[in-house]
Amino acid sequence: MQASKRRFHIPMHVLVFLAPAVLLYTLFMVIPLINSLRLSFFELGPQNQQSFVGLENYVRLFSDSNFATFFWRALRNNFIFFAVHMLVQNPIGLLLAGLLAEGGRLRNFFRTIIFMPTVLSVVIIGFIWQLILNPLWGVAEGMLDAVGLGAWFGPWLGKPETALVTVSLISVWQFVGIPMILFYAALIGIPEELEEAARVDGATAWDTFWRIKFPIILPTVGIVGVLTFVGNFNAFDLIYTMKGANAGPDFSTDIMGTFFYRTFFGQQLQLGNPTMGATVAAMMFLIILTGVLLYMLLWARRVQTYDL
């Protein structure tokens, strides 16, 4: 009785305001997502009829050498891709944010410049960097030569040992603005008094940063981490633009996104396989979901937030 009474208390206008978002999300996100997950439990017959096969596609993905080799390699490459972002992009982002937050006359200029690549199209980024690193007419070799490091230059994008790290670093260059802006926003939110108090107590700038500012922005560090994780495990466009769907050389730049694309859509003489593609997509979803859940349970709950 009481419960039903309460239900009537949900104000009509709340429902009305929620409806468009809920409807659109359901229609364009939730239903396709569920349908894609459903497809991974089916197999296509010769006339495109679907038949239920249970977990067989997943068994194939993990045991059939045609898929398992690719899957594990793509997963490993993806973790390397992620590691480069965590070890290079985010520390640099933090460093830049720390410098910008100190102030200075050109602060707005640098903030804009550093953020700029983020809003450029991936196709342009891929094209420009391929030109820069091109061993025939790229400027990279000449620039290294000018500082006496010409011998270090190599066709980095074409060698299996260096291609993945090179592509990762290009992606870092493009996206370093995002952690920078997030850290920057968090840093400038810290009240001046805290810093002043620390200075009065005799703390150096280094101490102030690591003992006072960094603990305060820890929640942002977590968010940047999880955003990087989600972004990296969904990455596809840069590698597809620069290395094609075959993610050469020798699949050394193959990550989950390109593996999914090849499986689903096919490549040259290889025909697409929608159900196995959906299986790969489901695995990507699971990996990302696991990462986000781990973050929420292990990090977001434990990290201390300060109301300032």
Add this chain to the structure above:
Amino acid sequence: MRKLLTLISLLVALSLVLTACGGGGTPVTEPPAITEPPAVTEEPAATDAATEAPATTEEPAATEPATGEQVTITIESWRNDDLAIWQDTIIPAFEAQYPNINVEFNPTAPAEYNGVLNTKLQGGTAGDLITCRPFDASLELFQQGHLASLNDLPGMENFSDVAKSAWITDDGSDVFCVPMASVIHGFFYNKDKFDEYGLEEPTTKEEFMTVLQTLQENGETPLVMGTAEQWEAATMGFQNIGPNYWQGEEGRQALLAGTAKFTDEPYVKTWQDLAEWSQYLPEGYEAVKYPDAQSLFTLGQGVIYPTGSWEIGLFESQADFEMGIFPPYVENEGDTCYISDHTDIAIGMNAATPHPEEAQTFLSWVASEEFATLYANALPGFFPLSNAEVTLDNPLANEFLSWRQQCESTIRNSYQILSRGEPNLENELWRVSAGVMNGSITPEQAGEEIQAGLDQWYQP
């Protein structure tokens, strides 16, 4: 306040997960934007709205066209390089004869064509006419019911069995595409440079290597090619010179019959040659892409370019030096020469087209001598497959064509039947051939890896 912020950011992060996964998991509804063909293709009727209501292509009623009614048919193709030729030469010639049929040429980027086409066919949005890749890719489309059988098409009698072999069922009962053209592999070279150093066209491997050596000693880049896109190594290297080692059709049929293996001498020798080529390639060739290599050659910065007849058009328009061609070298003086005369392109009919009659009219015209002449002369380097006597104006194209008399023809060995299974033979050939040229695997390893992959699923 901070807690609220955290919460909001979390929600953003979560929604990103959803969005991202939605994008990854639902490609049928939204393929990555990059694979979308140019916007023009999406609105076939918009440009000639004056002639008809935009709904023509969808209208089932149009299957019984009244005389004088305008019908628009659309061609799916990967030949985006040829857009101008279709629009300015081929289509106007057809429309002049059949004024009530409008033809739209709708190309997609070559590397994306197969994927995009499969998706379009499954989604029911593909054009009326489908440009056919050779062999299994098209056969699969026919077996799935996407391509119509063309056994009774008037004009089909103009093609030999060899010409039709790439677009016919294994038992020979159904033809499903009208053969359009083949391409021939060979080497382009810079005649000015050859004259400068007093070089002759090499015919044997020894001569070829001597030429490369001489060029290198003179400070030239002898051989222009990159391995960044991988297919160059397989298509322009392995399939180019290989037939001379595995003796063309004989070797190809032996692979199909299982009496020859990729670990055999001819195949390993082919890869050994590719490995030997590496030292003559431009610096950093591992990261050199196909257009880079083309530019390098047409700018006169490299001397010999292993490729195929399809380059004639582009090279003649860009290079300002005299070009020559020579066929793939043979192992020893006097050996029979073999060329890869690859049946490469054909055109078929979407089984679900609302305009089967108009589509067939167009296909019959494609099978005619008129089309063969138009096409071969508009696109020098694409040789017609019909039995019609076609005169070519382009000297380089004629020279390529003359090899058909001197040498035995064959096709690329990975195309018929052998790329049906997983791992896909063609993809694997790309990978190992590039690997051999990059020095990351040996020719012997290449053979073993390819054969092991094939053994997994192919039992002759």
